[in-house]
Amino acid sequence: MIHLQLKKNLSGADGPFTLEVDLAIAKGEFMALYGPSGAGKTSVLRMLAGFMRPDAGLIRVGNETWFQSSKGLYLPPQKRSIGMVFQAYSLFPNMSVYENLAFALPKGASTDSIRELLALIELEGLQDKRPHILSGGQKQRVALARAILRKPDILLLDEPLSALDTKMRGKLQDMLRTVHARYGMSTLLVSHDLLEVQRLASRMCLLEGGSIAYDGAPGDFHLG
């Protein structure tokens, strides 16, 4: 179980507001954070990853406490078992696809998982190529493989497919479903696309102005 109690004062377009969320996410759950621009969705992911410090609250993942303001406890990002994929491709340009993946593995670890993931993302034939010759969808597949290589407890996806065309988006959505079914890691997806949320997530939270305005099945949610 992941327990998130986050309080953070943010600067919004219309002035300051407080992001305040209290969520329990089951192990292996695929949850989407949906909502208007500026609602605080990315900030939630950044606090979970350790890139933004909450003003107050608690982050507990299984038996580990990653953040607890009352005890001054703050686990740095590199100690949190997290994989991330963002909208912008973040591959190393001077490394091949294979090397980009190998770089994410601890020294001396078996490279079997690289081969397994290259097959899963259907890029075995391009493993020796540098990222600049890949399409956007191929780059995001490598970024996804890199994010899950260490089998993190939590996978954070921040609009990972928004720069892709409809066809590639559909393919990557299928791949995300396959990855989730195979590895079962708790997954938090930020998306502006309700259809995408409904295809992928079993639970959806609507974030509006820093608070959760809906928490339930994506299929039961209707735009007002």
Ligand SMILES: Nc1ncnc2c1ncn2[C@@H]1O[C@H](COP(=O)(O)OP(=O)(O)OP(=O)(O)O)[C@@H](O)[C@H]1O
């Ligand atoms: N470190 C920070 N301190 C104060 N305010 C911040 C900080 N980081 C972001 N903000 C502000 O918090 C608000 C929410 O930003 P955030 O990126 O979390 O929203 P979002 O819901 O992900 O939006 P979008 O869908 O446009 O990506 C924005 O107005 C942003 O300017």
